[in-house]
Amino acid sequence: MNKSWLVTPKNTDFSIHNIPFGIVKSSSKNPRVASRIGDYAIDLLALYDLELLNGLTVERSDLDVAHLNELMRHGKKGVRALRKRIIELFSEGNTELRHQNELHENVLLPISEVENLMPVKIGDYTDFYSSIEHATNVGTMFRDPNNALLPNWKYIPVGYHGRASSIILSGQEIHRPKGQQKPNESEPPVFGPSKLMDFELEMGFITFDGKPLGERISTAEADDYIFGMVLFNDWSARDIQKWEYVPLGPFLAKNFASSVSAWIVTLDALEPFRVEGPKQDPKVFPYLEFEGNKNIDISLEVLLQAEGAEENSICKSNYKYMYWNQCQQLAHHTVNGCNIKAGDLYASGTISGPTPDSYGSMLELSWKGTKPIRLKDGTERKFIQDNDTIIMKGHCEKEGIRVGFGEVCTKLLPSI
Ligand code: CA
Numbered sequence: 001m002n003k004s005w006l007v008t009p010k011n012t013d014f015s016i017h018n019i020p021f022g023i024v025k026s027s028s029k030n031p032r033v034a035s036r037i038g039d040y041a042i043d044l045l046a047l048y049d050l051e052l053l054n055g056l057t058v059e060r061s062d063l064d065v066a067h068l069n070e071l072m073r074h075g076k077k078g079v080r081a082l083r084k085r086i087i088e089l090f091s092e093g094n095t096e097l098r099h100q101n102e103l104h105e106n107v108l109l110p111i112s113e114v115e116n117l118m119p120v121k122i123g124d125y126t127d128f129y130s131s132i133e134h135a136t137n138v139g140t141m142f143r144d145p146n147n148a149l150l151p152n153w154k155y156i157p158v159g160y161h162g163r164a165s166s167i168i169l170s171g172q173e174i175h176r177p178k179g180q181q182k183p184n185e186s187e188p189p190v191f192g193p194s195k196l197m198d199f200e201l202e203m204g205f206i207t208f209d210g211k212p213l214g215e216r217i218s219t220a221e222a223d224d225y226i227f228g229m230v231l232f233n234d235w236s237a238r239d240i241q242k243w244e245y246v247p248l249g250p251f252l253a254k255n256f257a258s259s260v261s262a263w264i265v266t267l268d269a270l271e272p273f274r275v276e277g278p279k280q281d282p283k284v285f286p287y288l289e290f291e292g293n294k295n296i297d298i299s300l301e302v303l304l305q306a307e308g309a310e311e312n313s314i315c316k317s318n319y320k321y322m323y324w325n326q327c328q329q330l331a332h333h334t335v336n337g338c339n340i341k342a343g344d345l346y347a348s349g350t351i352s353g354p355t356p357d358s359y360g361s362m363l364e365l366s367w368k369g370t371k372p373i374r375l376k377d378g379t380e381r382k383f384i385q386d387n388d389t390i391i392m393k394g395h396c397e398k399e400g401i402r403v404g405f406g407e408v409c410t411k412l413l414p415s416i
Contacts, residue, residue: 001400003092008038013395013404016090017081017272020228020263021068024114031066031117035086036263040108042086047107056081067121068227068264072342075208076224080158080268092162104148114264115411118169119230120343121208125167126333127202127234127254127347128159132278132326137364154282157324157332158245159349163255167345168263170231170408176386176415177256179240193415194237196369197384200350201302201360201392203319204232205326207262209339217334219290222327223267225340231261231300231392231408232347238363238383258347261392261408273297273396275320284328287335294325298405300351300394302360307387309377314365316395317351317358319394386414 004016007320014036024041034044043062047053050225057078062070071079089097097103129135132149136160140146152158168174176197182189206227210217217225234254241253277295298319303311324332329346350360359365362383366372372380384390387409395404 002087004037004090005038005092005094005098006037006071006090007228011402012038013406014263014403015402016040016087017401018265018269018403019086020265020269021071021079022119022263022377023066023068023117024109025117026109026114026274029109030064033063033065033068033110034114035083036111037090038305039111041111041114043107043109047086047089050103050107053082053085056085058082066117067343068119069121069343070206072227076393077162078141079227079266082265083268104337116169116171118260119262119264122167122345123341123343124166125162125164125213125345125347126156126159127349128324128329129349130157130322130329131349131352131360132323133321133354133358134350134360134364137352137359141363141368143376148272150157154280155285157288157329159329159333160249162258162347164345165253167258167260168410170259172259172318172412173413174235174257175413177237177252178241178415179237181239183239189243194240196381197240197390197412198236198238199302199361199384199390200234200236201300201315201317202232202234202347202349202351203229203300203394204260204345204347205229207330207340207342207344207346209342210334213339214337215334215339216287216337217330217340219288219327219331220240222330226325226326227342228264228266229270229405231394231405233259233390233392233408233410234347235259235349235410236361257323259408260345261405264404265338265403265405270298270396272401273398273403275380277320277325280323280346280348287331288328290325294327295320296396297321297398298396299392300360300392303391303393304375304381304384305389305391306377306379306385309375311391312375314373315360317353319348319351321351321353322348384412386412388412
């Protein structure tokens with residue numbers, strides 16, 4: 001097993017097997033492209049200036065910038081070569097950086113001394129609905145328990161185009177949104193702060209530049225167009241959603257905020273954790289067929305922390321449960337010729353598992369408010385209250401190798 005000469009905390013999400021990408025700044029350094037190992041950010045611009053990234057396609061201007069979009073233009077091949085080189089520099093036995101203390105200080109920045117910025121200028125944002133457990137739960141609650149899935153669901157990786165402007169980084173607080181709701185069937189709608197605030201436990205993938213408009217990306221090609229993944233909390237106002245979603249789908253119930261984690265974990269780092277997905281029955285259309293294991297075993301957890309109180313683990317799920325995988329999502333997205341670009345974000349949809357403690361939203365966990373969740377401080381939650389913080393974590397682990405995402409953490413402030 002590859003090890004690093006740098007001491008990293010046991011069970012860190014950011015082992016030498018990870019080497020994700022992000023943007024950091026510090027009191028003395030402008031925003032720049034970075035990676036992370038253990039409790040250090042790796043300043044890639046500093047590595048470049050030390051001529052330790054020679055021979056790669058990456059240029060200084062790709063790193064001296066406050067987003068990863070320039071780097072992403074090098075595509076899978078360029079980013080893979082860069083990541084391999086970083087792994088090489090930190091591997092046990094490599095002395096290029098190790099034996100030069102003054103170089104350490106400029107390259108390795110204690111994570112407590114840097115601030116993460118939004119890693120990507122997000123272009124287009126699409127949200128799928130690809131968890132069969134989630135779609136079944138929602139269909140059971142709101143339609144017919146005996147016929148929960150809509151007729152299209154097992155044929156189409158259902159999705160909608162969302163809004164990129166309100167995607168925020170972990171750590172940024174949000175306010176409870178206001179909007180129209182219709183709490184009583186027999187009375188007119190009302191306007192005010194949402195009373196049914198919810199999270200959605202999701203993962204997102206970010207793409208490289210795709211093909212020209214009019215061309216398709218096949219399931220076999222899809223991985224080559226995916227840069228990496230993040231944790232994604234798709235904030236949802238259920239009461240606003242219920243009143244507005246017919247006939248065109250979610251709108252203001254969703255576009256006030258969605259939160260992402262700071263470090264983009266590459267598909268290369270996730271490759272060892274591939275697993276087989278659920279059996280798809282009926283047989284999918286040929287353009288959605290795929291070969292090999294395309295699901296990924298990523299353990300997911302949601303924690304709720306009330307103001308001044310302890311964290312409560314309220315959900316444990318896994319990305320491996322997804323019915324439709326990323327390759328199918330991307331193949332479907334482009335089958336009509338729709339083009340994709342570097343920096344586009346594609347979210348999975350709520351990731352629910354088979355058991356009630358693995359449901360990926362409050363809507364499901366509290367079953368529409370009928371089964372409140374009891375917290376350690378004795379209070380109950382049906383939905384999210386003001387000043388609650390929602391924390392999502394995710395990691396892969398196999399044969400002593402751990403690769404994780406850190407967390408996406410967002411506090412809900414009162415309405416303004
Ligand atoms: Ca969603």
